[in-house]
Amino acid sequence: MQQQVYQHTLPNGLTILGEPMPWLESVAFTLMFPGGTAREPHDRIGLAGMTLEMTQRGSGRWSSREVVEELDFLGVDRSSSVSSFYTSISMSAMARVLDTTFEVAAAMVREPHFPEDELEEVRQSALLELSSIEDDPAQKCFVELKRSRFAEPFGRSSLGSVSGIEAVSHEDCVAFHHAHAKPQGAVLSIAGRFDWQDFLKLVDRYLGSWSGGPATHLGDVEPRVGSIHVPHDSQQTHIALAYDSVAYQHPEYYRGRGIVGILSDGMSSRLFTEVREKRGLVYAISASSHSLKNCGSVLCYAGTTSSRAQETLDVTMETIRSISQGIESGELSRLKSRTRTALVMEQESSASRSSQLAYDWITLGRTTTRQEVLSEIEQLTSENLIEHFKNHPPKRWTLVTIGPEPLEFQDEV
Structure with a gap:
């Protein structure tokens, strides 16, 4: 339609x-x-x-x-x-x-x-x-x-x-x-x-009679790197991790979002499979795309036991970086299927669509259509996703941990 x-x-x-x-x-x-x-x-x-x-x-x-x-x-x-x-x-x-x-x-x-x-x-x-x-x-x-x-x-x-x-x-x-x-x-x-x-x-x-001038400009957003530990007496450690990605306005946004989908969308995603299913390191793990004005990031979360927290952090970062080594056809097919389903479901929700219209206009200065999004997703290939990942590698990492002990962490690509 x-x-x-x-x-x-x-x-x-x-x-x-x-x-x-x-x-x-x-x-x-x-x-x-x-x-x-x-x-x-x-x-x-x-x-x-x-x-x-x-x-x-x-x-x-x-x-x-x-x-x-x-x-x-x-x-x-x-x-x-x-x-x-x-x-x-x-x-x-x-x-x-x-x-x-x-x-x-x-x-x-x-x-x-x-x-x-x-x-x-x-x-x-x-x-x-x-x-x-x-x-x-x-x-x-x-x-x-x-x-x-x-x-x-x-x-x-x-x-x-x-x-x-x-x-x-x-x-x-x-x-x-x-x-x-x-x-x-x-x-x-x-x-x-x-x-x-x-x-x-x-x-x-x-x-119609509502009045008022324009808002003042607040400047661009720049990410900060490093790690912070919040001591908490517990048998669990909570890990929140962020690294650079492209913002929603970027012409290759859907490639960046596609990589996040392969990492985290669904129980067959790479992070869920590698960190939870194969190794049993976490009870929860996720990643999501986040745009704050001009600044794009990927935000990750992992919940684990304190005794396995360091291994969880290391394996999570290793799994993220593994994108550069290849993307399987099955991962790409599942990503596209989930996106098609989400677009169909959006057609049944007036609330979802009104919210997306407003967000698009505020962020892009225009609206996007379902067909436009679907076209972007259908054009994704393993090759262009890997190329995007290599051109925009994970860097400028920020780490926050809550638990009994801080973790060893280095901001490396």
């Missing part, structure tokens, strides 16, 4: 994207604006997340409780998040309730109440969520990896810090929202069952 993606920019700078999926009964939209953790004051780490939560504590004609009741009554699935550079609000529902659902979301951006008497509840929730990572060493490992891999302000966690959260005031939340919730640099995407012209009228009604 031929994809059609609409695009329109309002006079205030807001970019609107739409992909009709008329075979669905649902509709989903995603709004992203430049209000991420990298824009927090250095002594208010956690402000972006707290501000986002406060915008959902009443807005427009709804009180804090009424927002929850209205969205539940409409049957809306919703999520919100803060990344390094953006704040996102996403909602999905039956197509027939789009108008009211969008009105609620727009009010969160344009007319948040910021009830001062709920700030302490928001603060305590943020502190509780931050403390919960102490019970999840794998998550903590990745929080520390991001902080170690990327220099300030790019390595901040959306969870914030204890001192930052405790310092946030009501005035801080209001000021942060007004400073960064602006239409210029923002994107609104919709996918599913909707009428494009009707949606444009809906957006103009609620966001």
